[in-house]
Amino acid sequence: MRLNLRVWRQKNGDAEGAMATYRVDGISPDMSFLEMLDTLNEELILRGEDPVAFDHDCREGICGACSLVINGDAHGPERTTSCQLHMRSFRDGDTIDVEPWRAAAFPVVKDLVVDRSAFDRIIQAGGYVSVPTGSAPEAHATPVPKADADHAFEHAECIGCGACVAACPNGSAMLFTSAKVNHLGVLPQGAPERESRVLDMVAQMDAEGFGGCTLTGECATACPKGIPLPSIAAMNKEWLRARRKAGRS
Amino acid sequence: MALATKSGRNTARPPAAAPTRGFWASTIGKKTVMAASGLIMLAYLVAHVTGNLKVFFGPEEFNGYGHWLRVMGAPVLHHQWGLWIARIVLLTAVVAHAVSAYQLSRRDIKARPTAYVHRRKGASYATRTMRWGGVVLGLFIVWHVLDLTTGTVHAGGFEEGRPYQNVIDTFSTWYGNVIYIVAMLAVGLHVRHGFWSAAQTLGIGNARRERALTFLANALALVLTAGFIAVPVGVMTGVVS
Incomplete structure (x- = not known):
């Protein structure tokens, strides 16, 4: 799968943030959403850029660490956590917006990570x-x-x-x-x-x-x-x- | 459990205010005030629409009902006392409802300072129009009282004690009809989400009563809107003249 990603990038809590556009290629429909982001980060690291920061831990849907707003939905289109959301929920060529949790009580720490x-x-x-x-x-x-x-x-x-x-x-x-x-x-x-x-x-x-x-x-x-x-x-x-x-x- | 992320000054952010167990300080306390005052106004609306429908039984019965409102509770209550008690209770309810709604809304807007870039369709129309719908209704009530209680902005000659003729005057103007019908649609929407929400706030709602409460909320909204709008429609079609 080939995807266009628009990801919220913000250096730290005090910096201004903005959506940045990335293209990712070679995504398998069986990958989880976080594995897709891992693929993007590997590319970013190879290019010498700052990888996208996001919270994750167990990747089994039971720890509560992952926290992505995907196309305006918390945890994306399926009723599960972001880590248990698979790329088969999207179509080849889709543009996907990824944003952090938005709330005054959850300040952004970096990129998609909130406190x-x-x-x-x-x-x-x-x-x-x-x-x-x-x-x-x-x-x-x-x-x-x-x-x-x-x-x-x-x-x-x-x-x-x-x-x-x-x-x-x-x-x-x-x-x-x-x-x-x-x-x-x-x-x-x-x-x-x-x-x-x-x-x-x-x-x-x-x-x-x-x-x-x-x-x-x-x-x-x-x-x-x-x-x-x-x-x-x-x-x-x-x-x-x-x-x-x-x-x- | 959520991760306590370790990083610089953000994590050290202290809570915005010291926690307090006070009733009015709490969002649930304010919501309780909003729910209770809303239910008082809703009960009044049911009585109001019932009285309004008497307009279809002719001027004698309608004017007689208007007169009775002034001697309500007699001989225990003095002339107009019943009416004034109702007005004071309603004014208190309106103020309590508006103040709690204003304070909660300000808090809610502050709690979500950044909007999502990717917008999606939100909750139902009735839910999304509660705040502005409430403002519209507040303005309508002011106009409504000035029109048919004090007669200040009444079209034609306002005559105290002749509500039947006054009602016909108001609904003989195009703007009277427009303002009234729009406001009554707003009442329906407001009651639809408001009644159900009040039940949840007061802890009456649960999974088993969900269907009954939704039905009751929709039924109340429909009956109130249809009942109120029947009067201008009656004047427009000549049934009431």
Whole structure:
């Protein structure tokens, strides 16, 4: 395959960026999108140019490192991560636009790499359960109903890639935050911190400069792990419940 | 989990503000205010459209209904008290709705300072027109009150206590019809996304109720728009004269 690429190039966070055009040849339809970028970078290095910086790690669709907006879609046209997107999703001769996540809370570090540590700080604010260390507890000591376990697992699938923020016209992190609030809030292990978790995570989310939710549904459409939109409504419910409880105590 | 990328000053960027658990400081708190005030106005619109449709039963019934609004709640409430209570509640709702919408919109625009070079078709039309649709509706309400409540910008002789004739006056002008019909289409679009969103914001929405809520939102939007537009259409076609 022969492709025209238009890639966002930006030296660092303070520099001005622009789209740069590249031609790549000899692309196999079985290559992943990242392998196609590797091919481009090898050529750039041979030519003595600066290779395109992009985040990647496991390349198995489970780590949440890759973060490309491809033709305006977070992670491209398929519902998966950029690393699991294959070139067979494109046609020979296509022009493909590659851009970084766009959000005030995700500043560009270089080219296609953005700083997503705002997500880490949201998790630090309450996305955990406090458990005593020591020997592993008896597995049946804390029964979890099947429906709750399924609900928790569905939300535990979030890999924190940030596609929801990138897709949202408001740069909102509601879907990401709601994934963790739903995941831990429904489990007995998460019950002791149920109220403080949602209040602190939402407070941190707002403090990081993410936008609010206008229920456009773009986040859930972009999510490679299929975190559903109703999770946001569930988090709103949790937040209002926690506020009521906080008001009483 | 996202990678904490190590590089220079960007990573050291502190959060924009100190985290706070406050209700109004939170985006969810502001959205809750927007949802609740929106639902109050929506309930009013349902009552309003029901009253409007009385215009099809002749001047006596319509004017009589207008008069009843002034003695609503009697004998417990004094003359016009019921009406003024409703006006105060509605004004509070409009202000709360507008202030929360303005503050959230400013925040949202700031949160996404750079647009994508490759533009794609976004969310539904109703979703994308919420902000400007809301501004249009705000301006319409001002005109509507000046036209049919105070009579300041009314076409023809405004007569207090004769709403039937006043309605006919307004809808006998081309601009009255245009402003009104455009605004009522905007109401439909606004309610369509607004009602469903309010349910999500207040935590009422979930996967099981999704279909019912979408249906209710569409039904409300359709009934309100059709009901309101029926009045100018009635005047234009001579059914109401």
